[in-house]
Structure formats: C-alpha cells, structure tokens
Amino acid sequence: MEYLTLNNGVKVPALGYGTYLTQPRVTEKNVAQALKVGYRLIDTAQNYGNEREVGKAIANSGIARDEIFVTSKAQTSGYRSTKMGIDNSLAVAGLDYFDLMIIHWPTGNDIETYKALEDAYREGKLRAIGVSNFNHQEVQQIIDKCDITPAVDQIETHLRWQQQGMHKFLNAHGIVHEAWAPLGEGSGSVISNKTLNQIGEKYGKSAAQVMLRFDVQEHILTIPKTTSVSHLKENIDIFDFELSANDIERIRKEDEKTSESGWPLSMMIEQYY
Numbered sequence: 001m002e003y004l005t006l007n008n009g010v011k012v013p014a015l016g017y018g019t020y021l022t023q024p025r026v027t028e029k030n031v032a033q034a035l036k037v038g039y040r041l042i043d044t045a046q047n048y049g050n051e052r053e054v055g056k057a058i059a060n061s062g063i064a065r066d067e068i069f070v071t072s073k074a075q076t077s078g079y080r081s082t083k084m085g086i087d088n089s090l091a092v093a094g095l096d097y098f099d100l101m102i103i104h105w106p107t108g109n110d111i112e113t114y115k116a117l118e119d120a121y122r123e124g125k126l127r128a129i130g131v132s133n134f135n136h137q138e139v140q141q142i143i144d145k146c147d148i149t150p151a152v153d154q155i156e157t158h159l160r161w162q163q164q165g166m167h168k169f170l171n172a173h174g175i176v177h178e179a180w181a182p183l184g185e186g187s188g189s190v191i192s193n194k195t196l197n198q199i200g201e202k203y204g205k206s207a208a209q210v211m212l213r214f215d216v217q218e219h220i221l222t223i224p225k226t227t228s229v230s231h232l233k234e235n236i237d238i239f240d241f242e243l244s245a246n247d248i249e250r251i252r253k254e255d256e257k258t259s260e261s262g263w264p265l266s267m268m269i270e271q272y273y
Contacts, residue, residue: 001013001014001015001038001040001236001239002014002015002216002239004176004219004221006128006151006152006176007149007151007174007175007176008127008128008151010099010127010128010151012041012069012099012100012128012176012221013039013040013041013069014215014216014219014221014222015039015041015212015215015216015221015222015223015224015235015236015238016039016040016041016042016043016069016071016221016222016223017031017034017039017041017042017043017223017224017225017232018043018180018223018224018225019031019042019043019044019045019048019050019054019225020043020045020048020180020225021048021225022048022050022225022227023050024049024050024052024053026227027050027053027054027057028053028054028056028057028060029057030227031053031054031057031058032057032060032061033229033232034232035057035058035061035063035068036061037229037232037233037236038236039232039236040063040067040068040069041068041069041070041071041223042054042057042058042068042069042070042071043071043223044070044071044072044073044093045072045073045075045104046072046073046074046075046076046085046089046104047073047075047104051072051089051092051093052092052093052094054070054093055092055093055094055095056094058070058095059094065095065096068099069099069100070093070095070098070099070100071098071099071100071101071102072089072093072098072100072101072102073101073102073103073104073132073154074086074089074101074102074103074104074113074116074117075104075105076113077107077108077109077113078109078112078113078116079112079113079115079116080116082112082113082116082117083116083119083120086098086101086116086117086120086125086126087125089101090125096125097124097125097126097127098125098126098127099126099127099128100126100127100128100129100130100151100152101117101120101126101128101129101130102117102129102130102131102132102150102152102154103117103130103131103132103134104132104133105132105133105134106133106134106138110131110134110138110141110142111141111142111145111146114129114131114142114146114150115146117129118146118147118148121148128151128152129148129150129151130150130151130152130153130154130175130176130178131150131152131153131154132152132153132154132155132178132180133154133155133156134150134153134155135166136166136169139153139169139170139173139175143173149173149174149175150175151175151176152175152176152177152178152221153166153170153175153176153177153178154178154179154180154221155177155178155179155180156179156180156181156259156260156261157177157178157179157180157181157182157215157220157222158179158181158182158183158184158185158189158190158211158260159184159189159190159193159196159211159251159254159255160184160189160254160255160256160257160258160260161255161256161257161258161259161260162252162254162255163177163179164252164255167218167220171219176219176221177219177220177221178220178221178222178223179215179220179221179222179223180223181260181261182211182212182215182220182222182223182224183208183211183212183224184260185260185261187260189260190207190208190211191206191207191208192207193207193254195250195251195253195254196210196211196251196254199243199247199250199251203241205238205241206234208224208231208234208235209234209235209237209238210243210247210251211251212224212235212238213238213241213242213243214243214247214248214251216238216239217242217243217248218248
C-alpha cells in the first residue's frame, strides 16, 4: 500500500474500498472481505445507511482501529443538525472517531455545515475534514470563510472525466483530490478502453488496474467499489508496477470531460478547467 499525506499531517491509504449503494444486509460481509485482502480505507456515508455494518466489520476484523482509515459523509445542512449527525453516526458505527468526515454535497448552507465539522475536529471526533462534489468556487468559499482548509474534495473522477483542471486547483491549495466512480460507474468505459488494455498488456495487468494505478501515481485518492472477491484482490494489486511518462500522457488524452453519472449538472458546467 502507498499513502498520501493530508494537509494536517494525517496519512491515508492511496486506495480504499467504497460502499456506495451497498445494501446494509451485505455491507458487513463485503467490508470484512475487503479488510481481509488488505484494504485499510473504508468509505461510507450517512446517506448510504450502512455505517453500522461498516463499524461491525471493523470491530470484528481483529485489526487495530488505528490501522483502519474510516471516511463518512454528512448529508445534513447547517451547524446544529450536522453536529448532531456526526455524534449519531459515531454512535451508530460504534466508533470513537472518524478519520475523515466530509460534506456529501453542497446544500447552500455550507459554511455553517463546515463549521460543525471544524468543531468536531477540534473535539477529537474527526481526524480530518473535507468536502465532496464541490466545484472550485465552492471550495474557495470554504477556504475564505472557514478556519480549516479542507483536507479532501471527493469528486467524480474517471477515465472519461479526469478533472485535470480541478486537480491542479486542489493541488495548489494543498487539498487531496479523491475520486469517486474511478472505474466509470460500471459503464464499461474502463474495461473496454483500447489504450488502457494496450498499456495493461505491457505489465500483465487489467485495464482497471491500469486506471487505478494512474490515480495513485497522479496522487489521486481512489475508492473503487466491488462485491466480487476476485475484483477486490485485483483492484488492490497495483503496487508492483509503475506507469511510464508516456503511459500517463496516453491516458490523459482519453479525457472527454464527460460525466458517467450525469449528476450534478452544475458541477459539469461550473467545474474548474
């Protein structure tokens, strides 16, 4: 595993396991499998409804809590509801702290929401705080009006929408770029891509492994999701090869600035290029 360092010094695994759209009834099993094969970053959210099962998998894993990086996301709006939501999420998950808590999406009351994260951070309930689905203007507003610069902005990022401009903006402000849907939301755009498959042939790797390796080398935190044990193992098996500068450039040329999810439209229009 390779690690990134957040702007407050906290280290985070460069690749983790996402639980978006994972039903609670299978979450504990899936997370347990991910931890067993070596994942040490687990991404959940209040909106996913599976924080409890993520916490159970961690508690039953036999792995020390400080070896597992847990991210959750606040879906609330405003200071009071967000502070209460953080406490509730910790109680539901059976955790004393989250390693990272981020605002799930802009709500129009982002400053007060973020201030709740800041206070929870100061109280030791969160080791780092950040945002998700924020464009550069929204991130800049947080920087300008709050005390703590976000550690992370988690945004849709994959082969067809690499967020190259946003990546530069975030790097300039010391904010880690985190990718959701790094393998293209199951659209097939990654596994069928000719360039990725050609590059993969050189290293004995799949197109998905090449895409995830690209993220790691570009210092993009990435959280692929799968329910397949074989894919779990494949996705994490990317630390024994390195893409060349020519490989990186070829992959960059595949960027179409096209969303796989189509949401939110405002992100597509207002994103920093």
